[in-house]
Amino acid sequence: MRNTFIKALTLAAAQNPKIVLIVGDLGYSVIEDFQEKFPDRFYNAGICEQNMASMAAGLASEGYQVFIYSIANFPTFRCAEQLRNDVGYHSLPVTVVTVGGGLSYGNLGYSHHAIQDLGLMRLFPEFVIASPGDPLETEMCLNYLLQNPGPSYLRLKKAGEPNFNTNLKILSPGIWNEILASKNNKIFLTTSGGLNLAQQYIKLNEFENYGIYSLPIWGAQYKTYQEQQLNQFDEIISVEDHLLDCGFGSWLRESITNPNTHLKLKHKALSKDVIGKVGSEDYLLNKGGLKL
């Protein structure tokens, strides 16, 4: 995903002289091409996320579309207030791009586990959340963000993920993306790493007739579109590599006004047992109750 992102951003930057990339001392062997092609639009902010976020807001206020890039908890939790006040409140075109979404960096420990980030970022009303589940969705999300500059959070995993989508589509925020049609009117609704997990769930007899939909672009502003889509199905299981608390499934539930809709919605999300544990992503997903 991160390679897809940087390649697509590099192509976009050749067309749009207002695109600036700032990294938080990360991106070795990923960002060099961008850096070489656009030396005056690439900055390494060093290891100081608070300044990186406020500075990105300042740069954006000068007419630039700024992407700040780091590992999941660093440019989000570390500088939450800078994102809230300087980027969000001023409605400035800054996209926080993170790698290591969910438990992608499992062995690196709890500091690197992004399992509460969606909960934080979806609190900010101006922010659009883009949490793609494969490289094609990454490109689709970036296309959306380039066309619609504003406060936004792009949550990536790492590198080498397979594609589950088959072609590039134009995504709209809040609107579900059909990946596999349902045979029984029951579906998995995924975001981010949930897409990969749902592909494994449908191999079980229990779920063999389930369809898969993803929602890669969402956020506080787009709850209103959810209930109508939820009501098209008999059962919806949300899947996310994030804690249920404040996560994607909770967001869906908050969007519901009709008590009957509540009954159809189930969740697969990380249990809190995963907190503080270390291991590979697969091991931790298992520990967190998500793996088969």
Add this chain to the structure above:
Amino acid sequence: MNSIELAKKARILALQMVVKSKASHIGSALSMTDILAVLYGNVMKIFPRDPENEDRDMFILSKGHACVSLYAVLGLKGFFDLTELHTYGQDDSDFMNHISHKVTGVEFSTGSLGHGLPFATGKALGKKIKKTSSKVFVLVGDGELGEGSNWEALLFAAHHKLDKLIIIVDYNNLQSLTTVEETLNIEPLKQKFEAFGCVVLEVDGHNHDEIKDAFEQATTLKGKPIVIVAKTIKGKGVSYMENTVKWHYSTPNENELIQALKEIENA
């Protein structure tokens, strides 16, 4: 209107606003009024009738709680009708008790400390990339220097030689409970800024000629961010407010207001 006159009128308006809305922070506002008067009166390129003009110099107030002086100066310079100041702190007004970018002429909202300098650093970087001649001025409080984000920004600004960035420290040596010295000592401040790669100028923050000279010098220096450490008096211009913590919080009553206005008008 010269800068002395501008400062005098701004002080009067600031006091009236604070009393009307029973607000705090008048001491902080009076501390920086002379600096603002010189900036807006003599130094910055401003376009009150065309506030978004691309060629304008920009001012960021990082100690957003001191906003009444800035609102007053902007009103006096014609960014909006002075009668709008009457809405300060009232329901549904854009004139909030911390500086608000929803007010014409205000570039950036603050209120949480340690945000102004990093934001201004981003602006200065943008101006460097665009190769424009306009400058970014940012005023920070002394107590506010406890926020680490300021020092992160200074590292970046010096590393990238952001000489369009001019930082003013309103050094009144009083913060929320007591002196800066007793709270979290920032000395030796000049040496700290120099060690971070800045050029440092020191002035009496109430002497308009000194302030003017420092800005003139600052706008010609190249290759480094510039810090003007302005020694100030919290509550400057009102005898019973000067150098007292109380006026970080308290609102003058009617009699106190009358005395304050008299002192300022007769100064």
